[in-house]
Amino acid sequence: MEHHFTWNYLIAIYLFTAGISSGAGIVAAVGYVVNGMDERLKRVAAYFAPFPVLLGLLCLILDLHRPWNFYKVLIHYNITSVMSWGAFFLLVFPMVAFIFAAMVYWNIDNVWRRIFAWLELIFGIAIGVYAGLLLAAIYNNPVWSNPLIAFLFFISALSTGICSLMLIGKVWDKIEDFVRKFLPSNWQPERILLTFDHKLLKRILIVDAVFIVVELMVISTLLISYALRPTGQVALGAIITGGYYLLFWIGVVLFGLTIPLILGIMEVGDKIKGGMAGIVPWAEPIMVLIGGFILRYVIVYGGQIVYPILTYYP
């Protein structure tokens, strides 16, 4: 059967980057709402959150077949369209996240920052859930039409979000030095050193291990729920046996989830010594991020090779 792909890897990149922004935004928002999180983590999260989704937005626009009409999606809304809701969230989230990041950077601590923390939480959850809902809302698709897809993408968003924070956090002070060169001298707030130390990285690894375990459970539930449907064979055929099975089993389950989980647990238990010491806080997040992208890639393409069952006579 020939396959015609309406959506390609650009959509997978968008789903991936929106997830990272969602995860980072939620970490930042929770950090400032509950007022307990490590200062370094919540600050870096607030600064980083607006950027990945902008790359995703660029990919979305590049994928349009009529990009010159792009602005129409921002002025014409359709309440029955998940994508229309998404366009609204994608418009608001970066604005909220930039304002919030600026407030954090210039140490503005007033009621407005609390309001924006809540807004960042709400819209952070919105863009994280929306990414999966975009596919789950499709009718009659054996792979996509499943609310667990939205849940899976959301958990993966939290996981990939904090993993990118681990990477960014390690080099944050260098990034900040660079950015400060472009800010006028009277705009430079007091310097707070934010680079993550090993203790903080280990705490993040514990949290990520929890996310990974939940994600593995959601994936198993998703596969079972496919199997229980009349279209199950088609869906499973696309994801776990034919089509994309190597990417799914090796790329997502093994390389993107299981190995990072084991590495993270070993690192937390100080089991990694000698020449390999210090490698896990790099390797774990990089593997999770690659796995997170492959997951979206497999689902985006897998949902398009399953031709809907065309038997329609009762």
Add this chain to the structure above:
Amino acid sequence: MAKKRWGKIVDLNKCVGCHACSVACLAENKVPNDKFRTKIIEHEEGIFPNVYRYTEKWSCNHCQKAPCVDACPTKASHYTEWGTVEVNPDLCIGCGYCVLACPYRVRVMNEREHGGLPEKCTLCTHRLEKGEKPACEASCIAGAIITGDLNNPDSEINKWMAKGAVERRPDLKTHPNVFIIPYRR
């Protein structure tokens, strides 16, 4: 006079799978390169040795509760005054969501250099309104296609309705305006 509701019926007992409708549609509607608004699906049913084959003209069903219209973010995909479904090029951003949302998979995206619109059957309303038959119906050598006003009780299409026309995939609850008369051996 009551509002019109254009519809179509394809009689699978008459369809011989010659592709005349498919080609006539391309010419009439100037469909860009290698895309189709209507194509022929081949069915092979039954259990050996009692297998039989038949063909079916496959195109947009002009659903009255259309998932493509629900999915379109800008309302570019919309219902016309005749109950058919069309795309408004002014509003379409070419996102392809309707193509994926159509449970019958009758839409396909055109490339950017060909306008980037989703390609789909319009039921040739431009011809119907002039009192002409759609290109596919006019070209059908077997007389397997009928179009007409479903709201007009005297129309030819309603006589065909009485011959046992059914919806495609009624379980999807899309309430199409396009019906088929199923193949009977």
